[in-house]
Amino acid sequence: KAGVTQTPRYLIKTRGQQVTLSCSPISGHRSVSWYQQTPGQGLQFLFEYFSETQRNKGNFPGRFSGRQFSNSRSEMNVSTLELGDSALYLCASKLRSTGSSTDTQYFGPGTRLTVL
Amino acid sequence: AQSVTQPDIHITVSEGASLELRCNYSYGATPYLFWYVQSPGQGLQLLLKYFSGDTLVQGIKGFEAEFKRSQSSFNLRKPSVHWSDAAEYFCAVGAGYGGATNKLIFGTGTLLAVQP
Numbered sequence: 269k270a271g272v273t274q275t276p277r278y279l280i281k282t283r284g285q286q287v288t289l290s291c292s293p294i295s296g297h298r299s300v301s302w303y304q305q306t307p308g309q310g311l312q313f314l315f316e317y318f319s320e321t322q323r324n325k326g327n328f329p330g331r332f333s334g335r336q337f338s339n340s341r342s343e344m345n346v347s348t349l350e351l352g353d354s355a356l357y358l359c360a361s362k363l364r365s366t367g368s369s370t371d372t373q374y375f376g377p378g379t380r381l382t383v384l
Numbered sequence: 385a386q387s388v389t390q391p392d393i394h395i396t397v398s399e400g401a402s403l404e405l406r407c408n409y410s411y412g413a414t415p416y417l418f419w420y421v422q423s424p425g426q427g428l429q430l431l432l433k434y435f436s437g438d439t440l441v442q443g444i445k446g447f448e449a450e451f452k453r454s455q456s457s458f459n460l461r462k463p464s465v466h467w468s469d470a471a472e473y474f475c476a477v478g479a480g481y482g483g484a485t486n487k488l489i490f491g492t493g494t495l496l497a498v499q500p
Contacts, residue, residue, distance in 0.1 A: 301486070301488075303490075310490060311474065311488075311490035313487045318486075323486060324486050360428075373488065375427035376427050378427055
């Protein structure tokens with residue numbers, strides 16, 4: 269079974285631009301979460317989507333948004349990019365959106381975003 | 385608020401030596417705890433998880449972790465380290481609406497170096 273895939277793997281943008289990152293979950297998984305990883309702040313939760321609905325949200329400004337499609341694929345968008353948005357953006361998928369011990373998050377390889 | 389502390393930023397061990405990585409958490413209820421490993425340029429791989437029951441949890445690659453409620457700790461151990469274990473290790477606690485695995489709060493990570 270294929271793992272979580274993220275595209276593109278690397279991206280370079282300039283300040284003020286916007287960017288869209290894509291995540292395809294493991295087949296059959298309906299929950300997708302996004303995380304930002306930076307050297308200064310570490311791994312931080314952005315948001316979680318399940319059945320096309322945002323169920324959890326982290327403490328990020330409104331410039332960060334996401335959505336999920338009916339096939340469970342997810343996109344996140346960052347508008348008006350700032351230098352501090354340079355980071356590795358990780359997507360994780362899991363089967364459902366419950367607290368079951370079998371409901372484990374599986375991470376993709378990430379998209380490395382550089383803002384110049 | 386939930387939080388995770390990994391006191392050791394960087395650890396160096398000799399190949400064949402034993403390893404213990406420390407993790408302390410702050411969480412109001414029974415925590416769901418995880419250890420992930422990240423190799424350079426890779427996403428996060430789940431090593432093991434604790435939800436309930438036996439406080440000694442076995443994971444992949446010969447790792448184990450022990451949940452100690454009285455110490456709010458979930459330390460990761462391995463009896464004999466291999467050179468391929470060199471990576472960054474993250475401890476996380478599960479939180480979030482709808483289920484305590486929907487949002488992971490990560491520690492800052494411990495970078496493990498293995499000397500030949």
